[in-house]
Amino acid sequence: MTTIFDTLTIEQLRTRTSEKWRHYPSDVLPLFVAEMDVPQAEPVVRAVHDAMVRGDTGYPAGHGYASAFAAFASDRWEWDVDVARTRMTADVMVGVTEVVRLLTDPGDAVVINPPVYPPFTTFLRHADRHVIHAPLADGRLDLAALDYAFGRAKAHGRRAVYLLCNPHNPTGTLHTAEELTAIGALSAAHGVRVVADEIHAPLVPGPGALFVPTTTVIPDAIALHSASKAFNLAALRAAVAVPGPEATELSNLPEPVADGVMHLGVLAQTAAYAEGGAFLDTVLAGLHHNGSLLHGLLAPLVAWQPPDATYFAWLDLRGLSEDPARALLTTGRLAVNPGPTFGVEGAGHVRLNFATSSAVLTEAVTRLRATFSAAEPG
Structure with a gap:
């Protein structure tokens, strides 16, 4: 299924000058800040x-x-x-x-x-x-x-x-x-x-x-x-x-x-x-698809269910690393929000923004799996 999040290529997205695309070097896949990878609504x-x-x-x-x-x-x-x-x-x-x-x-x-x-x-x-x-x-x-x-x-x-x-x-x-x-x-x-x-x-x-x-x-x-x-x-x-x-x-x-x-x-x-109602409805359809896609991509390494709201995946990675966000950035070149920034209760968690394309989500999980390959179920 193709959604509104598949409209823009990664090359087009990297021409953006906002924090999401300028905070890290170009080899880092940024899924941290709350920006969506969509074209703007025409109205x-x-x-x-x-x-x-x-x-x-x-x-x-x-x-x-x-x-x-x-x-x-x-x-x-x-x-x-x-x-x-x-x-x-x-x-x-x-x-x-x-x-x-x-x-x-x-x-x-x-x-x-x-x-x-x-x-x-x-x-x-x-x-x-x-x-x-x-x-x-x-x-x-x-x-x-x-x-x-x-x-x-x-x-x-x-x-x-x-x-x-x-x-x-x-x-x-x-x-x-x-x-x-x-x-x-x-x-x-x-x-x-x-x-x-x-x-x-x-x-x-x-x-x-x-x-x-x-x-x-x-x-x-x-x-x-x-x-x-x-x-x-x-x-x-x-x-x-x-x-x-x-x-x-x-x-x-x-x-x-x-x-x-x-x-x-x-x-x-x-x-x-x-x-913008029609635009929002296409966004919601895309998020529903992306949540299901991410759920499948993460299993069985990470048990996660799509949320009822937002475009954030709150991932429990405590069994994979003491500092999963750091490991994902340094090893996987994947930028997510460290759980402890949301409070000490977030230790071992990361927040991942899934308001992006199927290709980017697939690459993100590929990098996540490679980072924690030693923990993959046999």
Whole structure:
């Protein structure tokens, strides 16, 4: 089967100048950073091209971006977003940081679920927040660990936030409505506010899998969304903060937060949400195919099942190497994300980006097998 990920050759991809293709020497196959190996969606190309032609390179205005997202959310998830109550931010992590600043004070605690996206820790510490871990249990949220962490976060009567990754990066786990309901009850009991990074929400290729928006279950939660991951728009960033029906704080976001929003990013992402549905569906079909392909290529050396969401393979290589990412890079010339960067719970794991061609995936697993050939089953 040929998918959208087979459109571009490796030679074409290596002409790109982004981090994925410039961080390592040309003999390294890069499957680490969250960029997809796809051509850009035509509506996005047209929107940016037309803006440049007419000199539309000023500052963003209006609710067009939020309106496009709201229509997308209604169509994909039957989620009724109140556009007037949303706020734009420069990107998701900037938005997360600013919302955390609204809901807590310097020195207050923020709870996270490692292994989790590394910037959660770096951004929160930069904002002078104390990070408390409630590790996942077998890849899912651990309610007992969260209960304990929430208690620690509120021990001295200070304000606290729980930063949820939904869907979860790097595992690709989708949190169920039942899990979110339980989180809502715990957060209410402890007086902890929930902030959700939902940047990977559109990337749910698994048949029958369902993304549940956090704010539809936890009414005082605040979620951050962006078309960046689903439409490969990291270079054209923008995000929208979406409050639940009982969250009132976004009206207090300081003006400089909006000043960091890039007009071309807003135009590109508005076009993606408004006109990119067909493109996204081809991406999802390609990811479903790639997940199945990778599963077969890895067996029986690595036991792995495709995730319900994202385009990441969270591979447990503890039986093959103490430092598998280093071994893959130095011996196999294959670049993946080291598991420990997601937290100590990631030791022995790597994150591999499978949003690439069948040829690249096949070569990647060939290099992986060659690196760990001594561990191959007889």
